[in-house]
Every structure is written in structure tokens, then in C-alpha cells.
Amino acid sequence: MRKGEKFIEAFLFGCSALTLLTTVGIILVLSFETIGFFKDVSLIEFLTDTEWTPLFSNKHFGILPLLTGTFLVTAISMVVAVPLGLVIAVYLSEYAPGWFREIVKPVLEILAAIPTVVYGYFALVYVTPWLQELFPDQVGGFNALSPGIVMGIMILPLISSLSEDALYAVPKSLKEASFAMGATKLQTVKQVLIPAAFSGISVSIVLALSRAIGETMIVAIAAGQQPRLTVNPLVPIETATTYIVQVTMGDVPYDSLEYKTIFAVGMTLFIITLVLNNVSFWLKKRYTQAYR
Amino acid sequence: MKIEANNVRVSYGSEQVLKGITMSIKKNTVTAFIGPSGCGKSTFLRCFNRMNDLIESCKVDGQIMIDESDIYHSKVNINELRKSVGMVFQKPNPFPKSIFENVAYGLRINGVTNKKYIEEKVEWAIKQAALWEEVKDKLKKSAFALSGGQQQRLCIARALAVEPSILLMDEPASALDPISTTKIEELIYNLKASYTIIIVTHNMQQATRTSDKTAFFYMGDLIEYDDTRTLFTNPKKQKTQNYITGRFG
Numbered sequence: 001m002r003k004g005e006k007f008i009e010a011f012l013f014g015c016s017a018l019t020l021l022t023t024v025g026i027i028l029v030l031s032f033e034t035i036g037f038f039k040d041v042s043l044i045e046f047l048t049d050t051e052w053t054p055l056f057s058n059k060h061f062g063i064l065p066l067l068t069g070t071f072l073v074t075a076i077s078m079v080v081a082v083p084l085g086l087v088i089a090v091y092l093s094e095y096a097p098g099w100f101r102e103i104v105k106p107v108l109e110i111l112a113a114i115p116t117v118v119y120g121y122f123a124l125v126y127v128t129p130w131l132q133e134l135f136p137d138q139v140g141g142f143n144a145l146s147p148g149i150v151m152g153i154m155i156l157p158l159i160s161s162l163s164e165d166a167l168y169a170v171p172k173s174l175k176e177a178s179f180a181m182g183a184t185k186l187q188t189v190k191q192v193l194i195p196a197a198f199s200g201i202s203v204s205i206v207l208a209l210s211r212a213i214g215e216t217m218i219v220a221i222a223a224g225q226q227p228r229l230t231v232n233p234l235v236p237i238e239t240a241t242t243y244i245v246q247v248t249m250g251d252v253p254y255d256s257l258e259y260k261t262i263f264a265v266g267m268t269l270f271i272i273t274l275v276l277n278n279v280s281f282w283l284k285k286r287y288t289q290a291y292r
Numbered sequence: 293m294k295i296e297a298n299n300v301r302v303s304y305g306s307e308q309v310l311k312g313i314t315m316s317i318k319k320n321t322v323t324a325f326i327g328p329s330g331c332g333k334s335t336f337l338r339c340f341n342r343m344n345d346l347i348e349s350c351k352v353d354g355q356i357m358i359d360e361s362d363i364y365h366s367k368v369n370i371n372e373l374r375k376s377v378g379m380v381f382q383k384p385n386p387f388p389k390s391i392f393e394n395v396a397y398g399l400r401i402n403g404v405t406n407k408k409y410i411e412e413k414v415e416w417a418i419k420q421a422a423l424w425e426e427v428k429d430k431l432k433k434s435a436f437a438l439s440g441g442q443q444q445r446l447c448i449a450r451a452l453a454v455e456p457s458i459l460l461m462d463e464p465a466s467a468l469d470p471i472s473t474t475k476i477e478e479l480i481y482n483l484k485a486s487y488t489i490i491i492v493t494h495n496m497q498q499a500t501r502t503s504d505k506t507a508f509f510y511m512g513d514l515i516e517y518d519d520t521r522t523l524f525t526n527p528k529k530q531k532t533q534n535y536i537t538g539r540f541g
Contacts (some may be wrong), residue, residue, distance in 0.1 A: 173385035176448070180341060181398045181454065182375035191401065196388050 030270060033263030041255050046264065052227040052243070054261045055252075059259065063268055065227035069144065069237035070269075073219055074212040076148025076233060077155060082205060084152075085159030089201075090189055092160070093167040105161070112157045120221030123150040128222060135234065140235035142224030151218050155208040162207065166200020167193055199283055206280035210273040216241035240265050293320040293357075294458070294488045295340065300354035302335050302344065309335050311512040317505070322480060322489045324499035324520065327509035328540065334491050336509070341377040342370050342491065356460065367393070374443050375402070378451030380461040384443035386435035386450070394435045394446055398454035402457050413453055421449035422479050441472025448479065459483065461491040465498065469474075477502050495535055500524055508532045 038046070041061045049062025088108070092101050128146040132139045163226070170193050179186040194201065224236025225246055238246075244262045252258045295317040302310040310332045317323050325333035335344065342363065344350045344403055356363050363373055375398070386394050395414045404410055414431075418424045423445040427438070435446055444464060451459060461480070465473040480489060480502045493499050499506050507517040508531075516523060516532045527533045534540055 169387070173381060173383060174387060176343065176346070176381065177385045177387065177450075178397075179346060180343060180374055180379040180381075181401065181450070182371040182373075183397075183401045184371055187401045191397070192387055 006250060012259055027270075030263055030267050033260050034267040037257070037260040037264040041262075041264075050229050052238075054258050055247075055250075059257075060208060061264075063240075063265065065229045065264060066238060066240040066243055067268070068231065069219075069223070069227065070213055070239040070241070072144045072231060072233060072237060073148045073151060073223060073239055074209065077151035077212045078205075078209065080149055080152025081155045081159050083209060085156050085204075085208075086163055086201070088156070088160040089167055090194075093164045094193070105164075107229035108157045108160055111153065114154070116154065116215065116217035117221070119150050119154050120147070120218040123147045123218055123222035127139060133233075139234045140224070140236050142226075143234050144223055144237050145233040147218045147222040148233065150222070151212055151215055154215070154218070155211055158208045158211060159204045162204030163197070163201045166177055166197040166204070169200065170196040199286070202283050203280045206276050206283065210276040210280075213276070214241065214243060214269060214273055220245045240269050293317065294359065296355075296357040297336075297339070298355040298357070300336065300339060300352065300356060301333070302339065302353075303351050304347070305349045309512050310339075313514045315507060315514060315517050317488060317490065319488050320484055320486070321505060322484050322491060322503040323492065324503035324506045325492045325509060326494070326496060326499050326506060328535070329494075331509040332512045333507075333509045334462055337462055337490060337492050340458065340460055341374050341379055343379065345370065356365070373475050375454050376456050377458045377460060378454070378456035379460045380444070380448050380451055380462065380464045383467050384411045384440055384447050386438075386443050386446055389435060390432050391435050391438070391446060391476075392431040394448050397450060402454065414449075417449040417453035418446075418482070420452050421445045422482075423449055439472070441468045441475060444472065444476060445479065446470060448476075452483075457488060459487045461489065463492050463494060466494060473498070476513065496524070508535060510535070 046061055046063055049060050050064055051060035051062050053060045055064055069264045123146045127150055131146055176195055178192045219239045220242045225238050226236045227238040244265055247262045293316040297313055300310055300313045327333050337396050344352055392414055395417050396410050398409050399413055424445045465476045503520045506520040506523045509517045510531055517528045524536055
């Protein structure tokens, strides 16, 4: 019996150790290849050059165009998802009748279950033509706006669902205190509930942000493959994730400098999302203390 | 009479929790509601500022008059009603804001923007709640930095800032230590001059110390309602006698 117990314990330990090892392995591989990349390209060039053309004969290794591409699409998606997600969260937690909430919550979560490739084609085949009609002769067949909007819809349930949980978790006594002062529902939501749920809401936004930055399929399909240092949402761009797809799908020789670029770009993305996850962890910790 | 309740019945779904309560309360008095848990005293208290309206399944029948007007009339503005009937809850529930902003809350939601007026009113309310000396140097600090007893007096100040004429207190000292409790009781005694106070309490000594009149509730009925001294020294009903001598409850 004791032997069996020990065996099971060792097995469970092995399972959890496996996830740890995988993570460490990925970070190590990323690091090694990235170090290899920076033997050929200086960090200064990587961070300051304004062109990204590793696959051309005139090679430039400036990450900025890829990052602006990524942040442009991300910003557009946040402009769509944050206000809409918050309004939905407030409506569902405070105003909606019970039956409506029961229907809408699962439907919203279905949005999160749609494969991103479907979203990508939705952006390319429906949203882009619609934008072209709206702004004739200004919108490229590939652009940042269309995948940005669609990505906003994709991360909407993340924000609305987590924010609603946060609003719902605000102690009922605070709500009662506000109503007992003669506050209206809207005043209570604005002045008490949202400030009290602020940590949960901001965590949901940060998580959505890192999801949007790492999103690949939608932008690979609908945003284009032209690294460009621009904030114009109507022209083709390329995001960091799309570039990685482009290179891994092409026939770049193994261990060449071009090959190593994807690790440098991957590392950059990894650092950005790691920082964001830490920010959300910190926000959560910092603002939940208030109630303890 | 400040408050007149006439045959008030309250039910949650099919369960009737108040079975027809009739009583009147004089201006500038303290009235204590006592009785075992589940007797309906808190539910009755929450009828006076219509907090029961927040519970979907709750239904209130009968009539409650405050200053001779029916507060359950369809034309009554609930938000206005709640501004004139302040409430203090069992557990201190300050907002996650600064001490100052907690007390200013009622003024701000009333649309008051005059900074000077708000400052004066906040100071006045905190003084009324006998908290000023303890917090005057840290008004910008979070309300959570205060002790439980201070938080409860802050909640009283918050309620007073909009100048209600009635103050409802739902076991305001049950979560507090004896020293804080004493402070709250002294406060109740002093506030009587300007407010009509109703206090729900489980603590019979507290009822005798603070109130002019006491109402004993049992199983949704008002069993006995009399001057506090009379009710505790010479109760007319056997049930009251049994409860105040600690035979049940």
C-alpha cells in the first residue's frame, strides 16, 4: 500500500515537473537562438533600425515596423473590446434580468470557442470589403483595421466575462450602502462598483492585451505581410507573429541568420507578454489587499 | 408622530415574515427592535427606507407613513426617500475610497459641486459622528486604514452628511469590541436630539442603555411595544418575559 502511494506521488510529481521542464526548455531554445542572432546583429540596430527586411538582399533588422504593426492591430482591438466588454459586463451583472443573463453568458463564451482561422477569413472576406465600401479607394485588401476590429470581437468575451466576475464579487454590503444613501443604479455602478472591481477589470484588460499581441491567425490572413513603420490602419502591415509564420512556412535554410530572426522576434514577443502577465499579477495582488 | 406603520406585512415568495405590524414612533426618540434571529425585526427596519425593494421576491403590504406621507405610494421617489432615511449596517461597509470621499459621497451623488460646502459638510458630519479628532489629519487616507469601530462611526458620518431626519441602525455594534460599542452607544444618545433613531439589536443591555422605547418581535409578530423601562422591568406578555430573562432566543 505504501509503495503504491509512493509510486502515485512520484507519478504526479513527474507530471507537474514535465510542464516546468517544457517551459524551461522553450525558454532555453529561445535564448540560445536569440543569442546566436545577436552575434550577427547588434541590439542597437535591432531596436532602432526602422526597416525589417531580413529576407531581401539589402538586409535590415529593425524590429520597430513589426512592433508598430503588432501594437496598431492590438490598439484597434482594444478600442473595440474594452468599452464594449465593460458595458456588457455592467449590464449583465447589474441590469439584465436573470433569464437574459443565463442566455447571453454562454453565447458570449461561444465567441471565444470560434477557431481564430475562421475569424481571419471573416476579417478578410467580410469586414475588409465592407470597410472598402465605407472608405472607397483608401482601404487596402490587407490592412490593420479589419483584423483589429475582428480581434476585438474575439477578445470581447475575455473582458466581459472576467470583468463581470469582478463586478459580481464586489461585496453586496457596498452596493447596499450606496443605495441606502439614495444613489441611483448608474451612480452606484460608476462610483462604487467599478472602482471596487477595478483590479479584476484591469486584470481582464491586461490579459486581453497579451492575448491580442500574441494572436497570429487573424493578422496572418487579413493584415498583410509588409513590415511598415506606420500608424495608418488602412494600409497593409505585418505583425511580429505574422512574420514568424511567414518564415516558418517559407524555405529559409536551417541555422541561417534569416532562420534565427524568428527566434529573436519570438523572444521579443515572449518578453512583452511576460511583462504584461506580471503586471496583471501585480495589479491583482495590489488591489485585492484592500478588502482583506 | 414621525413614523406610523399600519398593518405592515412582508413576504419573501410564499413565506410570510411579517404578519401585520402596527406601531408609531415619535420624533427625536430612540426605538429599539429586539427579538430572536429570524423574528422579522431587520426586515421591518428595512421597510422604512424601502431597502427590501432590492430583493426581487420580497413583497410589502400595508402602509408606512413618514411625516404623514405614504412612502409606498407609487409617486414616491425612492432615492429621495433614502436620502431622508439614513441607514447604518451591521458590518462597517465603507467604500474603497478615502475617508473624506466616503463622507462626501452622499453630497456628490446629490450633485453638490461647491468644494467649500462639501468640506464644511464633511467636517460637520464627522464631528457629529464623534470621529473628527481621530481622523482630521488623515482625511485623504483610505477608509480601510481605520479600525472597525472607527469605520462604523465613519459609516454613521457618511449617513449623516446628507442630513436625514431618520437613522436606521441594523445591529450597528455587533461586529465591534466593547470600547467601540460604548462609543457608538454614546453617539446614539447624543444624536437623538436631531434625529429619530431606530436600532435593531440582539443585545438587551444595549437596548436598555440607548432606547426610549422597545419593540419585541417574535415570529413575524410585534408581541409587545412599550417604554423601554417598562418593557424590561414589567413586561405584560409571557413571551417578552421569557425572552428578556434569557429563557430562549
